Amino acid sequence: xRRLVPLLLTALLLSSGACGLRQETLTVLASWTGDEEVAFxxxxxxxxxxxxxxxxxxxxxxxxxxxxxxxxxxxxxxxxVLPSPAEVVRYVRAGAVKPMADAVxxxxxxxYSAQWRALRTAGTDTVHxxxxxxxxxxxxxxxxxxxxxxxxxxxxxxxxxxxxxxAGRAPWCVGLAAAPASGWPGTDWVEDILLxxxxxxxxxxxxxxxxxxxSAAVRQAWLTWGSLVFPPGSVRGGVRxxxxxxxxxxxxxxxxxGCALEHQASFAIGGHRDADYFPFPSxxxxxxxxxxxxxDLAVAFTDSGATRAFMAYLASADGQRIWxxxxxxxxxxxxxxQHGTEISTRIARTLADSPGLCFDAxxxxxxxxxxxxxxxxxxxxxxxxxxxxxxxxxxxxxxxxADDERLDVACGR
Numbered sequence: 001x002r003r004l005v006p007l008l009l010t011a012l013l014l015s016s017g018a019c020g021l022r023q024e025t026l027t028v029l030a031s032w033t034g035d036e037e038v039a040f041x042x043x044x045x046x047x048x049x050x051x052x053x054x055x056x057x058x059x060x061x062x063x064x065x066x067x068x069x070x071x072x073x074x075x076x077x078x079x080x081v082l083p084s085p086a087e088v089v090r091y092v093r094a095g096a097v098k099p100m101a102d103a104v105x106x107x108x109x110x111x112y113s114a115q116w117r118a119l120r121t122a123g124t125d126t127v128h129x130x131x132x133x134x135x136x137x138x139x140x141x142x143x144x145x146x147x148x149x150x151x152x153x154x155x156x157x158x159x160x161x162x163x164x165x166x167a168g169r170a171p172w173c174v175g176l177a178a179a180p181a182s183g184w185p186g187t188d189w190v191e192d193i194l195l196x197x198x199x200x201x202x203x204x205x206x207x208x209x210x211x212x213x214x215s216a217a218v219r220q221a222w223l224t225w226g227s228l229v230f231p232p233g234s235v236r237g238g239v240r241x242x243x244x245x246x247x248x249x250x251x252x253x254x255x256x257x258g259c260a261l262e263h264q265a266s267f268a269i270g271g272h273r274d275a276d277y278f279p280f281p282s283x284x285x286x287x288x289x290x291x292x293x294x295x296d297l298a299v300a301f302t303d304s305g306a307t308r309a310f311m312a313y314l315a316s317a318d319g320q321r322i323w324x325x326x327x328x329x330x331x332x333x334x335x336x337x338q339h340g341t342e343i344s345t346r347i348a349r350t351l352a353d354s355p356g357l358c359f360d361a362x363x364x365x366x367x368x369x370x371x372x373x374x375x376x377x378x379x380x381x382x383x384x385x386x387x388x389x390x391x392x393x394x395x396x397x398x399x400x401x402a403d404d405e406r407l408d409v410a411c412g413r
Contacts, residue, residue, distance in 0.1 A: 026310055030063065030296070032081075033059040039329060042322055047310060047319070061180065071091070076096065076302075079311070085363060087367070091299065092128050100126070101308070116131055132298050136291060137191075137266075140262065142261050143260050143261075146260040147261070168233075170233060172236065172259055172260075175242055183375055183378045185263075186225075186381065190222055192292050196283050196284070208406050214395050222387055223387070224283065266330060317336060333352070359411075
Protein backbone atom coordinates (compact mmCIF):
# COMPACT_ATOMS: atom_id res chain seq x y z
CA UNK A 1 0.00 0.00 0.00
CA ARG A 2 2.84 2.41 0.80
CA ARG A 3 4.24 1.93 -2.71
CA LEU A 4 0.83 2.81 -4.13
CA VAL A 5 0.96 6.40 -2.90
CA PRO A 6 3.96 7.58 -4.99
CA LEU A 7 2.55 5.78 -8.02
CA LEU A 8 -0.84 7.39 -7.54
CA LEU A 9 0.66 10.84 -7.14
CA THR A 10 2.73 10.37 -10.27
CA ALA A 11 -0.33 9.27 -12.24
CA LEU A 12 -2.31 12.28 -11.08
CA LEU A 13 0.49 14.65 -12.03
CA LEU A 14 0.89 13.12 -15.47
CA SER A 15 -2.85 13.08 -16.08
CA SER A 16 -2.98 16.86 -15.80
CA GLY A 17 -1.02 17.21 -19.03
CA ALA A 18 0.84 20.20 -17.63
CA CYS A 19 4.53 20.05 -18.45
CA GLY A 20 5.36 22.77 -15.96
CA LEU A 21 3.36 21.30 -13.10
CA ARG A 22 6.39 20.92 -10.87
CA GLN A 23 6.68 24.69 -10.75
CA GLU A 24 3.03 25.09 -9.80
CA THR A 25 2.15 26.56 -6.41
CA LEU A 26 -0.92 25.51 -4.47
CA THR A 27 -2.63 27.81 -1.98
CA VAL A 28 -3.92 26.28 1.26
CA LEU A 29 -6.06 28.04 3.88
CA ALA A 30 -6.66 26.65 7.39
CA SER A 31 -7.20 27.79 10.95
CA TRP A 32 -3.90 26.58 12.36
CA THR A 33 -1.44 29.11 13.71
CA GLY A 34 1.44 28.91 16.19
CA ASP A 35 2.60 25.40 17.07
CA GLU A 36 -0.18 23.81 15.03
CA GLU A 37 0.92 25.74 11.94
CA VAL A 38 4.50 24.59 12.47
CA ALA A 39 3.28 20.99 12.69
CA PHE A 40 1.05 21.25 9.61
CA UNK A 41 3.89 22.75 7.61
CA UNK A 42 5.81 19.49 8.08
CA UNK A 43 3.00 17.80 6.12
CA UNK A 44 3.16 20.47 3.41
CA UNK A 45 6.95 20.25 3.20
CA UNK A 46 6.81 16.47 2.82
CA UNK A 47 4.31 16.84 -0.03
CA UNK A 48 6.53 19.39 -1.78
CA UNK A 49 9.57 17.13 -1.39
CA UNK A 50 7.66 14.21 -2.91
CA UNK A 51 6.05 16.07 -5.81
CA UNK A 52 7.99 19.29 -6.38
CA UNK A 53 4.77 21.30 -5.97
CA UNK A 54 5.19 24.32 -3.70
CA UNK A 55 2.48 25.19 -1.19
CA UNK A 56 1.65 28.68 0.05
CA UNK A 57 -0.08 28.38 3.42
CA UNK A 58 -2.25 30.92 5.25
CA UNK A 59 -3.37 30.26 8.80
CA UNK A 60 -6.05 32.35 10.50
CA UNK A 61 -8.59 31.99 13.31
CA UNK A 62 -10.96 33.97 11.10
CA UNK A 63 -11.01 31.12 8.58
CA UNK A 64 -14.78 31.19 8.01
CA UNK A 65 -14.84 34.90 7.31
CA UNK A 66 -11.71 34.92 5.13
CA UNK A 67 -12.87 31.98 3.02
CA UNK A 68 -16.35 33.39 2.53
CA UNK A 69 -14.87 36.67 1.29
CA UNK A 70 -12.44 34.89 -1.05
CA UNK A 71 -15.20 32.74 -2.53
CA UNK A 72 -17.50 35.73 -3.02
CA UNK A 73 -14.71 37.58 -4.81
CA UNK A 74 -14.09 34.59 -7.06
CA UNK A 75 -10.61 33.92 -5.73
CA UNK A 76 -10.80 31.01 -3.27
CA UNK A 77 -7.70 29.05 -2.24
CA UNK A 78 -6.98 25.79 -4.04
CA UNK A 79 -7.52 23.91 -0.78
CA UNK A 80 -9.23 24.94 2.46
CA VAL A 81 -9.28 22.93 5.67
CA LEU A 82 -12.66 23.53 7.30
CA PRO A 83 -13.42 22.88 10.99
CA SER A 84 -17.01 21.76 10.51
CA PRO A 85 -19.01 19.44 8.24
CA ALA A 86 -21.73 22.12 8.04
CA GLU A 87 -19.32 24.46 6.25
CA VAL A 88 -18.29 21.68 3.89
CA VAL A 89 -21.91 20.93 3.05
CA ARG A 90 -22.68 24.61 2.47
CA TYR A 91 -19.92 24.96 -0.11
CA VAL A 92 -20.71 21.59 -1.71
CA ARG A 93 -24.37 22.55 -2.18
CA ALA A 94 -23.29 25.90 -3.62
CA GLY A 95 -21.20 24.03 -6.22
CA ALA A 96 -17.96 25.64 -5.00
CA VAL A 97 -16.21 22.46 -3.82
CA LYS A 98 -14.86 19.98 -6.33
CA PRO A 99 -15.64 16.28 -5.91
CA MET A 100 -12.74 13.86 -5.61
CA ALA A 101 -12.60 10.81 -7.87
CA ASP A 102 -12.28 7.40 -6.24
CA ALA A 103 -8.79 7.12 -7.70
CA VAL A 104 -7.73 10.10 -5.59
CA UNK A 105 -9.00 8.97 -2.20
CA UNK A 106 -9.85 5.30 -2.57
CA UNK A 107 -6.85 3.55 -1.03
CA UNK A 108 -8.19 1.01 1.47
CA UNK A 109 -11.97 0.82 1.94
CA UNK A 110 -11.56 -0.13 5.61
CA UNK A 111 -8.92 2.50 6.39
CA TYR A 112 -11.56 4.62 8.11
CA SER A 113 -14.42 3.62 10.39
CA ALA A 114 -17.92 4.26 9.05
CA GLN A 115 -18.32 7.50 11.01
CA TRP A 116 -15.28 9.10 9.37
CA ARG A 117 -16.22 7.77 5.93
CA ALA A 118 -19.63 9.42 6.23
CA LEU A 119 -18.05 12.82 6.79
CA ARG A 120 -16.02 12.56 3.59
CA THR A 121 -19.10 12.51 1.36
CA ALA A 122 -20.81 15.60 2.88
CA GLY A 123 -24.29 14.17 2.34
CA THR A 124 -23.65 13.10 -1.27
CA ASP A 125 -22.56 9.93 -3.05
CA THR A 126 -19.10 11.31 -3.82
CA VAL A 127 -16.10 12.08 -1.65
CA HIS A 128 -15.66 15.82 -1.23
CA UNK A 129 -13.60 16.07 1.97
CA UNK A 130 -10.56 14.48 3.57
CA UNK A 131 -10.23 14.38 7.38
CA UNK A 132 -6.79 15.86 7.99
CA UNK A 133 -6.84 15.91 11.76
CA UNK A 134 -9.41 14.66 14.26
CA UNK A 135 -9.92 15.30 17.96
CA UNK A 136 -11.57 13.65 20.92
CA UNK A 137 -13.72 16.10 22.85
CA UNK A 138 -15.27 13.96 25.60
CA UNK A 139 -12.30 14.21 27.92
CA UNK A 140 -11.37 16.08 31.08
CA UNK A 141 -7.73 16.99 31.62
CA UNK A 142 -6.49 16.92 35.21
CA UNK A 143 -3.41 17.65 37.27
CA UNK A 144 -2.18 14.29 38.69
CA UNK A 145 -0.40 16.12 41.51
CA UNK A 146 -3.78 17.36 42.77
CA UNK A 147 -6.06 14.54 41.56
CA UNK A 148 -4.20 11.25 42.12
CA UNK A 149 -7.33 9.13 41.51
CA UNK A 150 -9.47 10.49 38.64
CA UNK A 151 -13.25 10.03 38.87
CA UNK A 152 -14.89 7.27 36.91
CA UNK A 153 -18.52 8.25 37.37
CA UNK A 154 -20.56 11.44 37.32
CA UNK A 155 -21.18 11.21 41.07
CA UNK A 156 -17.44 10.92 41.67
CA UNK A 157 -16.80 13.97 39.46
CA UNK A 158 -19.32 16.04 41.43
CA UNK A 159 -17.76 14.88 44.72
CA UNK A 160 -14.27 15.78 43.45
CA UNK A 161 -15.27 19.29 42.44
CA UNK A 162 -16.85 19.84 45.85
CA UNK A 163 -13.72 18.58 47.66
CA UNK A 164 -11.47 20.83 45.62
CA UNK A 165 -13.71 23.84 46.17
CA UNK A 166 -13.87 23.17 49.93
CA ALA A 167 -10.07 22.93 50.03
CA GLY A 168 -9.77 26.34 48.38
CA ARG A 169 -8.60 25.04 44.99
CA ALA A 170 -10.68 26.11 41.98
CA PRO A 171 -11.80 22.87 40.30
CA TRP A 172 -12.27 24.18 36.76
CA CYS A 173 -10.12 26.00 34.23
CA VAL A 174 -12.58 27.75 31.90
CA GLY A 175 -12.00 30.22 29.08
CA LEU A 176 -14.74 31.06 26.57
CA ALA A 177 -12.96 33.77 24.59
CA ALA A 178 -11.94 32.60 21.11
CA ALA A 179 -12.28 35.51 18.69
CA PRO A 180 -13.97 35.61 16.22
CA ALA A 181 -15.99 32.64 17.55
CA SER A 182 -16.03 33.24 21.31
CA GLY A 183 -18.35 30.92 23.17
CA TRP A 184 -17.54 27.66 21.39
CA PRO A 185 -15.82 26.15 24.47
CA GLY A 186 -19.16 26.60 26.23
CA THR A 187 -21.02 24.82 23.44
CA ASP A 188 -18.70 21.85 23.93
CA TRP A 189 -19.81 21.65 27.57
CA VAL A 190 -23.51 21.62 26.71
CA GLU A 191 -22.99 19.08 23.92
CA ASP A 192 -21.00 16.66 26.05
CA ILE A 193 -23.44 16.86 28.94
CA LEU A 194 -26.48 16.38 26.69
CA LEU A 195 -24.88 13.38 24.99
CA UNK A 196 -24.03 11.68 28.28
CA UNK A 197 -27.26 12.69 29.98
CA UNK A 198 -29.99 12.29 27.35
CA UNK A 199 -28.27 9.81 25.03
CA UNK A 200 -27.29 9.63 21.36
CA UNK A 201 -30.75 9.77 19.79
CA UNK A 202 -31.76 13.01 21.51
CA UNK A 203 -28.31 14.37 20.69
CA UNK A 204 -28.71 13.45 17.01
CA UNK A 205 -32.14 15.07 16.73
CA UNK A 206 -30.92 18.21 18.48
CA UNK A 207 -27.87 18.55 16.23
CA UNK A 208 -30.10 18.04 13.18
CA UNK A 209 -32.52 20.74 14.30
CA UNK A 210 -35.50 18.51 15.07
CA UNK A 211 -35.19 18.56 18.88
CA UNK A 212 -36.31 21.81 20.50
CA UNK A 213 -33.85 23.85 22.53
CA UNK A 214 -36.65 24.42 25.03
CA SER A 215 -37.19 20.67 25.48
CA ALA A 216 -36.63 19.30 28.98
CA ALA A 217 -33.55 17.31 27.94
CA VAL A 218 -31.72 20.24 26.35
CA ARG A 219 -32.68 22.65 29.12
CA GLN A 220 -31.40 20.19 31.73
CA ALA A 221 -28.02 19.98 29.99
CA TRP A 222 -27.58 23.74 30.40
CA LEU A 223 -28.62 23.54 34.06
CA THR A 224 -26.17 20.71 34.68
CA TRP A 225 -23.36 22.77 33.21
CA GLY A 226 -24.38 25.64 35.44
CA SER A 227 -24.33 23.42 38.53
CA LEU A 228 -20.63 22.76 37.90
CA VAL A 229 -19.44 26.29 37.22
CA PHE A 230 -21.74 28.72 39.09
CA PRO A 231 -21.07 27.80 42.74
CA PRO A 232 -18.54 30.34 44.10
CA GLY A 233 -14.96 29.14 43.81
CA SER A 234 -15.72 26.64 41.03
CA VAL A 235 -13.88 28.45 38.22
CA ARG A 236 -10.43 29.96 38.39
CA GLY A 237 -10.87 33.73 38.48
CA GLY A 238 -14.65 33.40 38.60
CA VAL A 239 -17.26 32.89 35.91
CA ARG A 240 -17.12 36.48 34.68
CA UNK A 241 -13.38 36.18 34.19
CA UNK A 242 -13.98 33.05 32.11
CA UNK A 243 -16.02 35.13 29.67
CA UNK A 244 -12.96 37.17 28.70
CA UNK A 245 -10.25 34.53 29.20
CA UNK A 246 -8.93 33.00 25.99
CA UNK A 247 -9.43 29.24 25.96
CA UNK A 248 -5.69 28.74 25.38
CA UNK A 249 -4.78 30.88 28.39
CA UNK A 250 -7.22 28.93 30.56
CA UNK A 251 -5.36 25.73 29.69
CA UNK A 252 -2.07 27.15 30.96
CA UNK A 253 -3.40 27.26 34.53
CA UNK A 254 -4.09 23.54 34.76
CA UNK A 255 -0.75 22.41 36.20
CA UNK A 256 0.40 25.78 37.46
CA UNK A 257 -1.62 25.76 40.66
CA GLY A 258 -4.61 27.75 39.42
CA CYS A 259 -7.11 24.97 38.74
CA ALA A 260 -7.25 21.19 38.65
CA LEU A 261 -9.64 20.17 35.84
CA GLU A 262 -10.26 21.28 32.26
CA HIS A 263 -12.90 20.15 29.80
CA GLN A 264 -11.01 20.56 26.55
CA ALA A 265 -10.42 18.55 23.39
CA SER A 266 -7.41 16.40 22.64
CA PHE A 267 -5.72 19.20 20.68
CA ALA A 268 -4.73 20.60 24.11
CA ILE A 269 -2.29 17.72 24.57
CA GLY A 270 0.63 19.81 23.36
CA GLY A 271 0.25 22.18 26.30
CA HIS A 272 -0.51 19.50 28.88
CA ARG A 273 2.79 17.66 29.15
CA ASP A 274 2.36 17.19 32.90
CA ALA A 275 -1.35 16.42 32.81
CA ASP A 276 -3.45 13.32 32.21
CA TYR A 277 -7.09 12.90 31.23
CA PHE A 278 -10.14 10.81 32.02
CA PRO A 279 -13.17 10.19 29.78
CA PHE A 280 -16.09 12.52 30.32
CA PRO A 281 -18.28 10.46 32.65
CA SER A 282 -21.85 9.56 31.77
CA UNK A 283 -24.50 11.41 33.73
CA UNK A 284 -26.81 8.45 33.12
CA UNK A 285 -25.29 4.93 33.26
CA UNK A 286 -26.94 3.83 30.02
CA UNK A 287 -24.89 6.36 28.03
CA UNK A 288 -21.45 5.08 28.93
CA UNK A 289 -18.90 4.63 26.16
CA UNK A 290 -20.07 7.56 24.04
CA UNK A 291 -17.59 10.17 22.84
CA UNK A 292 -17.94 13.54 21.15
CA UNK A 293 -15.44 14.12 18.34
CA UNK A 294 -14.50 16.76 15.78
CA UNK A 295 -12.50 16.91 12.57
CA ASP A 296 -10.73 19.35 10.29
CA LEU A 297 -11.75 18.53 6.71
CA ALA A 298 -9.80 19.44 3.57
CA VAL A 299 -11.80 20.40 0.48
CA ALA A 300 -10.72 21.49 -3.00
CA PHE A 301 -11.98 24.68 -4.63
CA THR A 302 -9.98 24.12 -7.81
CA ASP A 303 -9.51 21.01 -9.93
CA SER A 304 -6.04 20.33 -11.29
CA GLY A 305 -3.47 17.57 -11.25
CA ALA A 306 -1.68 19.35 -8.43
CA THR A 307 -4.85 19.74 -6.38
CA ARG A 308 -5.77 16.09 -6.85
CA ALA A 309 -2.25 15.03 -5.93
CA PHE A 310 -2.42 17.06 -2.74
CA MET A 311 -5.78 15.61 -1.71
CA ALA A 312 -4.52 12.11 -2.47
CA TYR A 313 -1.49 12.73 -0.30
CA LEU A 314 -3.60 13.99 2.60
CA ALA A 315 -5.76 10.86 2.34
CA SER A 316 -2.82 8.46 2.15
CA ALA A 317 -1.32 6.61 5.10
CA ASP A 318 2.00 8.38 4.40
CA GLY A 319 0.40 11.81 4.58
CA GLN A 320 -1.65 10.92 7.64
CA ARG A 321 1.38 9.66 9.59
CA ILE A 322 3.39 12.87 9.63
CA TRP A 323 1.53 15.05 12.12
CA UNK A 324 0.63 12.24 14.57
CA UNK A 325 4.31 11.29 14.59
CA UNK A 326 4.87 14.45 16.63
CA UNK A 327 2.48 13.15 19.30
CA UNK A 328 0.24 16.22 19.22
CA UNK A 329 -2.35 15.34 16.57
CA UNK A 330 -4.56 12.42 15.68
CA UNK A 331 -5.53 10.65 12.47
CA UNK A 332 -8.83 8.85 11.85
CA UNK A 333 -7.02 6.16 9.86
CA UNK A 334 -6.87 2.87 11.70
CA UNK A 335 -3.42 1.89 10.44
CA UNK A 336 -1.66 5.08 11.49
CA UNK A 337 0.57 4.41 14.47
CA GLN A 338 0.33 7.03 17.21
CA HIS A 339 3.61 8.31 18.57
CA GLY A 340 4.26 10.29 21.71
CA THR A 341 2.95 9.09 25.05
CA GLU A 342 0.67 6.47 26.53
CA ILE A 343 -1.89 9.27 26.79
CA SER A 344 -1.86 10.04 23.07
CA THR A 345 -2.07 6.33 22.30
CA ARG A 346 -5.24 6.01 24.39
CA ILE A 347 -6.82 8.97 22.62
CA ALA A 348 -5.90 7.60 19.19
CA ARG A 349 -7.39 4.21 20.02
CA THR A 350 -10.71 5.81 21.00
CA LEU A 351 -10.83 7.93 17.85
CA ALA A 352 -10.14 4.99 15.56
CA ASP A 353 -12.31 2.30 17.10
CA SER A 354 -14.77 3.60 19.68
CA PRO A 355 -18.26 2.13 19.10
CA GLY A 356 -20.00 5.41 19.93
CA LEU A 357 -18.46 8.41 18.19
CA CYS A 358 -20.82 11.38 18.01
CA PHE A 359 -19.78 14.38 15.96
CA ASP A 360 -19.62 17.83 17.57
CA ALA A 361 -23.23 19.05 17.35
CA UNK A 362 -22.50 22.73 16.76
CA UNK A 363 -20.15 21.78 13.91
CA UNK A 364 -23.10 20.01 12.28
CA UNK A 365 -25.36 23.06 12.66
CA UNK A 366 -25.57 25.77 9.99
CA UNK A 367 -23.55 28.90 10.71
CA UNK A 368 -26.42 31.04 12.01
CA UNK A 369 -27.49 28.30 14.42
CA UNK A 370 -24.01 27.56 15.73
CA UNK A 371 -23.27 31.27 16.01
CA UNK A 372 -26.41 31.83 18.05
CA UNK A 373 -25.43 28.84 20.23
CA UNK A 374 -22.00 30.37 20.91
CA UNK A 375 -23.51 33.72 21.87
CA UNK A 376 -26.04 31.99 24.12
CA UNK A 377 -23.24 30.17 25.97
CA UNK A 378 -21.61 33.51 26.73
CA UNK A 379 -24.93 35.07 27.77
CA UNK A 380 -25.79 32.15 30.07
CA UNK A 381 -22.51 32.44 31.96
CA UNK A 382 -23.04 36.19 32.24
CA UNK A 383 -26.59 35.79 33.62
CA UNK A 384 -28.02 32.29 34.24
CA UNK A 385 -31.45 33.69 35.09
CA UNK A 386 -32.08 34.38 31.40
CA UNK A 387 -31.74 30.73 30.35
CA UNK A 388 -35.37 30.26 29.29
CA UNK A 389 -35.26 33.41 27.18
CA UNK A 390 -32.03 32.25 25.54
CA UNK A 391 -33.48 28.84 24.72
CA UNK A 392 -36.63 30.40 23.27
CA UNK A 393 -34.48 32.65 21.07
CA UNK A 394 -32.42 29.65 19.93
CA UNK A 395 -35.62 27.85 18.96
CA UNK A 396 -36.64 30.83 16.83
CA UNK A 397 -33.41 30.41 14.87
CA UNK A 398 -33.93 26.64 14.64
CA UNK A 399 -37.46 26.78 13.21
CA UNK A 400 -36.29 29.32 10.62
CA UNK A 401 -33.78 26.91 9.10
CA ALA A 402 -34.51 25.43 5.70
CA ASP A 403 -34.49 21.64 5.37
CA ASP A 404 -31.42 21.71 3.13
CA GLU A 405 -29.49 23.54 5.87
CA ARG A 406 -29.86 20.65 8.29
CA LEU A 407 -27.31 17.86 8.57
CA ASP A 408 -28.41 14.60 10.18
CA VAL A 409 -25.43 12.46 11.25
CA ALA A 410 -26.04 9.56 13.60
CA CYS A 411 -23.54 8.45 16.21
CA GLY A 412 -21.58 5.36 15.29
CA ARG A 413 -18.21 3.84 14.61
